[in-house]
Amino acid sequence: MFRVCREDIRSKSQSERRTLLESVQAKTEYPEIFRISALIDFKSWDDLAIVREQSRAMIAEGIMLKRKSATYQVGRKRGDWWKWKIDPLSVDAVMIYAQRATVGAPTYIPITPLPFGMATNWCPLPKPIRALPMRRSIR
Structure with a gap:
C-alpha cells in the first residue's frame, strides 16, 4: 500500500504503514478476503526457526523478516527485510x-x-x- 487518502506513505516506517493497513482492512466489507499476515512474536532464532518450519502447512514458502523502522524502498535493498524460505521439496x-x-x-x-x-x-x-x-x- 503506497497511498492512504491521497497521502504517499512510502516514507513512513514499516510499523506506521502496518497500522494504516490494519485500519483500512478493519473498515473493509470483506475482511476475510483482504487478509493481513500475522505478526510473529519470538525471543530467539530457535523459536523463529520452529515457526518457519510450519510455513508449508500455512501454504507459504517461508517467513518475511522486516525492520520495523524501515521505510519503503524500491528494489532489493539490503538490511531492511529478509525472506527466510523453507527448504524446497524434491x-x-x-x-x-x-x-x-x-x-x-x-x-x-x-x-x-x-x-x-x-x-x-x-x-x-x-x-x-x-x-x-x-x-x-x-x-
Missing part, C-alpha cells in the same frame, strides 16, 4: 523425453511435461520454468 524423476528449443537459444532443451512414477503408474510434472543446458542433457 522428487526423484526420470526424464522420458525432451524437445530441442525452436525459438531462442538452440543450445538449451526446454523440458516438456516430465513424467515420473513407478512401473506403469506415470504422472506428468508441469513444464519447469528453466530449460536444461545441452551439456547437462543425457545422451
Whole structure:
C-alpha cells in the first residue's frame, strides 16, 4: 500500500504503514478476503526457526523478516527485510523425453511435461520454468 487518502506513505516506517493497513482492512466489507499476515512474536532464532518450519502447512514458502523502522524502498535493498524460505521439496524423476528449443537459444532443451512414477503408474510434472543446458542433457 503506497497511498492512504491521497497521502504517499512510502516514507513512513514499516510499523506506521502496518497500522494504516490494519485500519483500512478493519473498515473493509470483506475482511476475510483482504487478509493481513500475522505478526510473529519470538525471543530467539530457535523459536523463529520452529515457526518457519510450519510455513508449508500455512501454504507459504517461508517467513518475511522486516525492520520495523524501515521505510519503503524500491528494489532489493539490503538490511531492511529478509525472506527466510523453507527448504524446497524434491522428487526423484526420470526424464522420458525432451524437445530441442525452436525459438531462442538452440543450445538449451526446454523440458516438456516430465513424467515420473513407478512401473506403469506415470504422472506428468508441469513444464519447469528453466530449460536444461545441452551439456547437462543425457545422451
